[in-house]
Amino acid sequence: MIKPDAVANGHIGGILAQINEAGFRIVAMKMLRLSTEKAGEFYAVHKERPFYGELVEFMSSGHIVAAILEKDNAVEEFRKLIGATNPANAEEGTIRKKYAESIGRNAVHGSDSDENAAIEGNFFFSGLEKF
Ligand code: GDP
Numbered sequence: 001m002i003k004p005d006a007v008a009n010g011h012i013g014g015i016l017a018q019i020n021e022a023g024f025r026i027v028a029m030k031m032l033r034l035s036t037e038k039a040g041e042f043y044a045v046h047k048e049r050p051f052y053g054e055l056v057e058f059m060s061s062g063h064i065v066a067a068i069l070e071k072d073n074a075v076e077e078f079r080k081l082i083g084a085t086n087p088a089n090a091e092e093g094t095i096r097k098k099y100a101e102s103i104g105r106n107a108v109h110g111s112d113s114d115e116n117a118a119i120e121g122n123f124f125f126s127g128l129e130k131f
Contacts, residue, residue, distance in 0.1 A: 002064060051104065068121045
């Protein structure tokens with residue numbers, strides 16, 4: 001996902017270019033706005049964390065771009081490309097270093113396992129929307 005901060009700040013193009021240059025294939029993509037209910041569902045795994053309310057509020061505060069990306073070893077490769085959760089700790093040149101505002105408003109989301117990538121892909125896309 002490209003998160004609401006990066007969409008509002010005009011970084012969709014820059015982030016997609018970097019994803020493209022890193023060799024990911026786009027399998028599915030759309031722009032949408034999550035309701036608080038759907039954002040809460042997406043991040044249900046973080047329900048007990050102190051920042052859950054803030055996270056749900058932020059993720060439903062504006063438009064996002066959701067995408068399914070394909071590459072060998074995609075989960076690890078994408079997490080390398082986006083950098084650490086907190087942009088202050090992200091490596092130079094990573095998407096979060098370039099575009100994130102803070103640990104909460106951190107520009108992009110990447111799945112943390114192949115299993116969660118499949119679940120998250122199905123959260124946003126039907127079979128007819130994957131190519
Ligand atoms: P990720 O896998 O790198 O996205 O990081 P996590 O799975 O640990 O956290 C999920 C998301 O919750 C992060 O991308 C942030 O948007 C948000 N988050 C994590 N830690 C904090 C925090 O301390 N404060 C706030 N406001 N948000 C946080």
